Amino acid sequence: METIQRPHHGNLIRWAKDRPEVLVLSADLTASCEADGFRDAYPERFFSMGMAEQNMMGFAAGLAREGFTPFVHTFAVFICRRPFDQVAMSIAYPNLPVRLIGFLPGITTAGGVTHQAIDDVALMRLLPNMTVLECGDATDVESVLEVAQAVAGPVYVRMLRGEVPRLFDPAEPMALGRSRVLCEGSDLAVLSSGICTEGAMRATQVLRERGFSIAHLHVSTLKPFDDPRVIEAIDGARLGVVTMENHGIVGGLGSAVAELMAEQGLGKRLIRIGLRDTYAHGASRRYLMREYDLDAMALVRAVETLSGERLGLSEAALAEVRLETMRPLEKTEDL
Amino acid sequence: MPQASLQCNEAPARDPVRQVADAIRRRVLEHTLTNNGGYLSQACSSAEILATLYLRVMRLGPSTAPLVPRPFAGVPSATNPRAFTGADYNGPRAPELDRFIFSPVHYALVLYSLLIELGRLGPDALDEFNQDGSTVELIGAEHSPGHEVTAGSLAQAISQAGGIALARRLRGETGRVWVFMSDGEFQEGQTWEAFAALAHHRIGNLGVYVDANAQQCDGPMASVMTVEPLAERLRAFGAEVHEVDGHDPNALAAPAESTAPRERPLVVLARTDPCRGIERLRERAPKLHYVRFKNGQEFNTYQALLADLREGAK
Numbered sequence: 001m002e003t004i005q006r007p008h009h010g011n012l013i014r015w016a017k018d019r020p021e022v023l024v025l026s027a028d029l030t031a032s033c034e035a036d037g038f039r040d041a042y043p044e045r046f047f048s049m050g051m052a053e054q055n056m057m058g059f060a061a062g063l064a065r066e067g068f069t070p071f072v073h074t075f076a077v078f079i080c081r082r083p084f085d086q087v088a089m090s091i092a093y094p095n096l097p098v099r100l101i102g103f104l105p106g107i108t109t110a111g112g113v114t115h116q117a118i119d120d121v122a123l124m125r126l127l128p129n130m131t132v133l134e135c136g137d138a139t140d141v142e143s144v145l146e147v148a149q150a151v152a153g154p155v156y157v158r159m160l161r162g163e164v165p166r167l168f169d170p171a172e173p174m175a176l177g178r179s180r181v182l183c184e185g186s187d188l189a190v191l192s193s194g195i196c197t198e199g200a201m202r203a204t205q206v207l208r209e210r211g212f213s214i215a216h217l218h219v220s221t222l223k224p225f226d227d228p229r230v231i232e233a234i235d236g237a238r239l240g241v242v243t244m245e246n247h248g249i250v251g252g253l254g255s256a257v258a259e260l261m262a263e264q265g266l267g268k269r270l271i272r273i274g275l276r277d278t279y280a281h282g283a284s285r286r287y288l289m290r291e292y293d294l295d296a297m298a299l300v301r302a303v304e305t306l307s308g309e310r311l312g313l314s315e316a317a318l319a320e321v322r323l324e325t326m327r328p329l330e331k332t333e334d335l
Numbered sequence: 336m337p338q339a340s341l342q343c344n345e346a347p348a349r350d351p352v353r354q355v356a357d358a359i360r361r362r363v364l365e366h367t368l369t370n371n372g373g374y375l376s377q378a379c380s381s382a383e384i385l386a387t388l389y390l391r392v393m394r395l396g397p398s399t400a401p402l403v404p405r406p407f408a409g410v411p412s413a414t415n416p417r418a419f420t421g422a423d424y425n426g427p428r429a430p431e432l433d434r435f436i437f438s439p440v441h442y443a444l445v446l447y448s449l450l451i452e453l454g455r456l457g458p459d460a461l462d463e464f465n466q467d468g469s470t471v472e473l474i475g476a477e478h479s480p481g482h483e484v485t486a487g488s489l490a491q492a493i494s495q496a497g498g499i500a501l502a503r504r505l506r507g508e509t510g511r512v513w514v515f516m517s518d519g520e521f522q523e524g525q526t527w528e529a530f531a532a533l534a535h536h537r538i539g540n541l542g543v544y545v546d547a548n549a550q551q552c553d554g555p556m557a558s559v560m561t562v563e564p565l566a567e568r569l570r571a572f573g574a575e576v577h578e579v580d581g582h583d584p585n586a587l588a589a590p591a592e593s594t595a596p597r598e599r600p601l602v603v604l605a606r607t608d609p610c611r612g613i614e615r616l617r618e619r620a621p622k623l624h625y626v627r628f629k630n631g632q633e634f635n636t637y638q639a640l641l642a643d644l645r646e647g648a649k
Contacts, residue, residue, distance in 0.1 A: 047501070047536065048535075049532055050528075050532065051530065054491075054524070054527045055497070055525055055528035055532050056532075058491055058494020058495045058498060058529065059498035059501065061494070061498055062496060062497060062498020062500070062501070063499075065484075065499060065502075066498070066502030068505075069472045070498075085488050086491060086525070089487075089491055090484070090485070091489050092497055093410070094411050094484070094485060095410065095411040095413065122517075128412065129411070145627070153413055199458070211436075263427075
């Protein structure tokens, strides 16, 4: 399995080339959000809005009302927290085609609590008219712009930057409302999103060798959340369901699955892997995924709970599986 | 610094702007009496500003909207193609025509009254004011007559207008974008973010008329959170600022007369009197934001005042 350096950087330039309606707005994080290539290639379509996110959302709304499709680039925390009222009233209420491209999801940054978006999916999911997408690999990153642009209303994209693994075949792009079925099975349903999918793939491989039949789906559309594949996988899971997300367990994938299960009358046990009503802090991704139980071992423990079996798996055993582990980003981030 | 004139000493109003402004005051007072409540002081302060914008400043086509306001058609969504805005009361969109963005939508009653006086709304449109299922809402939103954006969370309209103006510049359109704001909105940080961006991006096809009535919900702005010296602050942010008597139509219209291309936003800071034309309001100071009559005697006093104003208009 390969990793791709800065897939959004080049993809944005290529994708936007013959789309004059596509503009980029940035709040002083242009290279940090891999939009510097777009800026240099199409300076007349790039607008620096400074560190002023509330105003940036209003400008994006006005441009969208006039037929442009602004792609707002900044860190996810600065899209979802600071200008939440502006996103809700200026963009989401009028159902305007603004694309909010949010970087540094969850614990993917060493920037600490102020830079870690652990509530962004929840905040964007609860806004009427908002579509919520999340990227889990380079193929998702390269295809999400097309998916977002096909939506008539506003879209929030949980984006990845830097070194991104290629988990999925580039010939199979992301599709709105359609999960990727990574394997099928009848003991457990594992629903993972974003960067958690890689760890889930590693754990499910070992668990299958131990005799578990697992349905594993990678979820990239978090709203709307009505994929029949997800319902089918949950319905067929004898022992229960595990969600895995790089986000708080309130309001994100785990909540969406719980709501779906209740509404569909699917009475199963559900374990939500994610940040358990806690903030995080500045440290490496690998360290934080282990500290907050977001890694492959967290899924193994969840399966032990649901099955009542002690599996005796070690972290070393999981590490050996290596689909090809992401190396942590060693370079200092521009924060 | 120009001040709002406090006394109405002029000869009987023959100026069309003054006639419309006085009619707005009568209509809003009548409505406030009928409903025992209304944003009356906003009519007193802003009547000449809004009338000047529509009669002398903005290049608008005739209304393309029905005289009888449309009922609410549901919130905008992917599944609701029937949703609309009230911008068509300000005429069609065209590259050479201006656009009007109404920011302090608590003034909605004043705008509806103006649209009636101008024949853009039918004379009975206020019958639907604040009625269930109506678009003639208490605090306007984008579906309300004369409104184009949803601006009730104050200070959001200036940024949206900036985006619209930028888009129009990108398309090479000559029409301008006019924003009506209240001075209270200059307490919000977003307003200053917006002016910084307008100056930085040299957005000169946008003009702002500010009703500087020095009043807000809690009382006089000077007691709540002062924004003065507003003209100097705006100039420091790169705007072209004209400070005028907000009840003088000629002074209000003059700064907008030149249509030569600008490279920075235009601000007309209109100093106004929140009791202008209804002197009796002064005894309610400092709470002028929303007028509700305290007793039958006060109600009768204002009813008699309305009769006098009507008589004077004949």
